[in-house]
Structure formats: structure tokens, C-alpha cells
Amino acid sequence: MTRIVILNRADPRRIRYDQVIDHQRHDVTYIGQFLNQKSPANATIFPARLADLDADALPAHIEEACANCDYLVARGERDLLLAARIRERFNIPGDSVARVLPIRDKLTMRMAAHQSSLKQPAFWALAKYKRISASLPPDQKLVLKPRLDAASNGIWIGPRAGLDARIESLDERDWLVEEFVPGDIFHLDGLLSGGELTLLQASKYVNTCFSFASGSALGSTQVDNPEWASLAVTDIARALGYRDGGFHLEMIVDRDGQPFFLEFAGRIGGAYIAEAFELKTGVNLHHGDLHCILGDVAKVDNGRGRADMFGWFLFPYGAEIDYGSVGQVFRHEFVQCHINASPAKPDVPSYSEIHSPFGGIVRGLESCEGAIDSIVRYVTTKSNSLANIS
Structure with a gap:
């Protein structure tokens, strides 16, 4: 019997995991949110706020489930890195942190995209932007982005002069700046x-x-x-x-x-x-x-x-x-x-x-x-x- 753990953040009724995964043949555990709705029969349910989970300090019941699973499934944007860290800790097959970062960390993504033929906006790590900002026109429109957030949370768009006033208190490791391309x-x-x-x-x-x-x-x-x-x-x-x-x-x-x-x-x-x-x-x-x-x-x-x-x-x-x-x-x-x-x-x-x-x-x-x-x-x-x- 294959043991599958699913980190769930969305309404599972929209995904309908049970139409893909046979819950009679497999041991399936759901960990996460919105699991108080009708859940598939024979599944184990562990309600949890995924944003609060630390891969290195999981609650005992969640740690036991993850440590003994064959597959760890997480398809929410904000849960990809958490799942990768849990896989690495317990040697679970699947995407590692190194494989997830290029599709999750916006700065890593931008750097890797240089290997493609696609045009992309000019971009700078925040530390580098601070060194070159004076060379840009004060009214140039720029985008400030958190490297690891999603759904446009934390994004700011405006002129260089306004951006420079915002960034002094920010942790340089967490942000990047991009050229704004209208269209x-x-x-x-x-x-x-x-x-x-x-x-x-x-x-x-x-x-x-x-x-x-x-x-x-x-x-x-x-x-x-x-x-x-x-x-x-x-x-x-x-x-x-x-x-x-x-x-x-x-x-x-x-x-x-x-x-x-x-x-x-x-x-x-x-x-x-x-x-x-x-x-x-x-x-x-x-x-x-x-x-x-x-x-x-x-x-x-x-x-x-x-x-x-x-x-x-x-x-x-x-x-x-x-x-x-x-x-x-x-x-x-x-x-x-x-x-x-x-x-x-x-x-x-x-x-x-x-x-x-x-x-x-x-x-x-x-x-x-x-x-x-x-x-x-x-x-x-x-x-x-x-x-x-x-």
C-alpha cells in the first residue's frame, strides 16, 4: 500500500484528489486547511495552518506521517518549498529545494531565465540596485518585489525616486527590483x-x-x-x-x-x-x-x-x-x-x-x-x- 501525504491549502472539493488517487488502495493523509468539508473516505485528516509549519520542527503526528510516506504532494505556491524541505529531511522522492527555487524564488528565476531565448525586464537584487540606482532617471518606473511571496502580495510599482525612499529598512536578501514594462x-x-x-x-x-x-x-x-x-x-x-x-x-x-x-x-x-x-x-x-x-x-x-x-x-x-x-x-x-x-x-x-x-x-x-x-x-x-x- 502506497503512503501518500498531501499538503492542502485550497478547497479540496475543487481539486477532487479522490478522482485521481484510489483511497481504497493507498494510505492517504491530508495535512492543511479547509479539510472540515466532506473528505474522502478512509483518509487521515490533520488540520494545520501550513504557514506555521517548520520542516525541521513538525508536530509529532505530522512528522510521523511525513517520515513514513512514499509521496509528498504539495501544489500550492506557498507550500512548494516547505514540501521540498520535508522531502530532503526524510529522503522522500520528489522535488528538492534546489529544483523548487528556480520556480519559486523570483531572483533565482530571473537569473535562470537568462538561459532561455526570452526577453525579460532588467532586474537587480536589492543590494545591487542600491549601488546603481543613482544612474537611473528619477522618474523611471520600477517594480519592487518580494522574492518568495505570491499573488502580487507586497509588490510596489512607481518611480525610482519613490522606490528609493521605501527600501532603506528592507532586508536586502528578501527583495528584488525590476524594470516596469508596460503592455x-x-x-x-x-x-x-x-x-x-x-x-x-x-x-x-x-x-x-x-x-x-x-x-x-x-x-x-x-x-x-x-x-x-x-x-x-x-x-x-x-x-x-x-x-x-x-x-x-x-x-x-x-x-x-x-x-x-x-x-x-x-x-x-x-x-x-x-x-x-x-x-x-x-x-x-x-x-x-x-x-x-x-x-x-x-x-x-x-x-x-x-x-x-x-x-x-x-x-x-x-x-x-x-x-x-x-x-x-x-x-x-x-x-x-x-x-x-x-x-x-x-x-x-x-x-x-x-x-x-x-x-x-x-x-x-x-x-x-x-x-x-x-x-x-x-x-x-x-x-x-x-x-x-x-
Whole structure:
């Protein structure tokens, strides 16, 4: 009987581990959050706040489970390094810290990306930036990023003069600075198996992850895969040493139509990316990712294409909106509409519907951008109108 430990941070009902892992044949232990929902039969459940776990000082029951497992599965962005450290401590097969850092640490990622053919923004470790900042124009737009955070948490964008005033108290080891490249942001999602691209779907963001972290709605619409997309995925994945599993690659296309590498994540994208992907291709990205991670690549479905494009949108926790009649007004556009009257407050910006008051998936013949814009404008305008009346 294979012993599998899963570090879980998302709602497991969206991933449905039990549809990939036979819980009758395998000994499965779940460690993490949102496990008070209906869990698979015959599984062991250990609720825990994953951010509080230290790989070198685990609670006794969690340490025992990890020390005796054959597979340790962790597909959340913030849990990849924790899992890698636990694997190294107990000699569990799978990704090591050295293999995770290029897809997790943004500075390591930028340095490794030099081995690809992709253009990327100029960047500096914070210590180096301090040495060269005076050579940059005071009004040059720059991006300050934490090396190990996610979901645009902690990012600041502004002129060099404003940045220089912010960085004196920061730990130089934890931050990097990048040139700001204006343009449209795309995300490429799919699966890699043995370094070969199995599935790919491109989407264009509506609004930005940075603005979502600041309180605005975020969305994206699927588009036809650009000519450069396949090469971008395989080239950057090769440079970062990522060969198997789901991926989420973000690119900026500047005003001249040139693509620039932004970030690569060796896991499934958040929000409703996986659901929209399945509507388009027929493939459940979470399940394909798990098959790759567990070595069952023969079970990965190559999918089928649909002519329609699908898009999604999500409001962050704390957003003030009036979604009362939106389902009726936009009923022809909606594929799914999720209203959460009591979202859970996240510790950090989160794309989970557990933490969102309102989100959904829409369908369009060519693009969903217009529908997403209209829905977001409708619910925010109504909210503003009610606020003015009160």
C-alpha cells in the first residue's frame, strides 16, 4: 500500500484528489486547511495552518506521517518549498529545494531565465540596485518585489525616486527590483510531461494581479494561442529545470508586440483558471497535474478543443459590491456564478472563491473581455449608487 501525504491549502472539493488517487488502495493523509468539508473516505485528516509549519520542527503526528510516506504532494505556491524541505529531511522522492527555487524564488528565476531565448525586464537584487540606482532617471518606473511571496502580495510599482525612499529598512536578501514594462499581460496554462508540452491555452488578463491585491476585481479571457506561446513555455521550463506537471506562465506583450517573460509557476493557476481550461479543452488541469506528479503520465488526457472562449472574474475579500440582480441581467453570458455572502478572511491576497464575495465564469464567441468589463462595472456602479444614497 502506497503512503501518500498531501499538503492542502485550497478547497479540496475543487481539486477532487479522490478522482485521481484510489483511497481504497493507498494510505492517504491530508495535512492543511479547509479539510472540515466532506473528505474522502478512509483518509487521515490533520488540520494545520501550513504557514506555521517548520520542516525541521513538525508536530509529532505530522512528522510521523511525513517520515513514513512514499509521496509528498504539495501544489500550492506557498507550500512548494516547505514540501521540498520535508522531502530532503526524510529522503522522500520528489522535488528538492534546489529544483523548487528556480520556480519559486523570483531572483533565482530571473537569473535562470537568462538561459532561455526570452526577453525579460532588467532586474537587480536589492543590494545591487542600491549601488546603481543613482544612474537611473528619477522618474523611471520600477517594480519592487518580494522574492518568495505570491499573488502580487507586497509588490510596489512607481518611480525610482519613490522606490528609493521605501527600501532603506528592507532586508536586502528578501527583495528584488525590476524594470516596469508596460503592455498587456497574458497567462499560459497547461501541462508538461518529460519536458514535452502536452496541453496549452493562452489567456489575457482583464485588470492585473497587482490591482487585485489592492482591492480591484481581476479576470482573464481565453484567446487563440499566439505564435510565440509554445516556444515560450518549453524554453523557459527548460531553463528553470521544470519538466513534469501543470504550469502557469505569465508574459507581458509590449506596445510593439514583443513578448517579455514575467513569471513562471510550476503549479496550476488560481481563481477559475482550471475550470475555464476544462470548459475549453475537456481536461481537468488539477487531475492532469496530479497524474504527472505521481508518475501516471499515460493517464493524462490530450483533450479536445471548443470554438467558444471562456473567461472568469473574481472580486477580492472586502470588496464592496452589489451583486443582487447580476445573475439575471447577465444570464446569457454566465456559465457559472458564485456568490459568497460570508467569505473567509485570508491571511494574504487569495484567488480562492472561499475568500471572494463574488466571481464567475462566462462564455464568448471570440473574447470574454467585454462581458467581464460589463459585469464588473455593473456590480460596482450599483454599489456606488447605494453608497451615495445612504
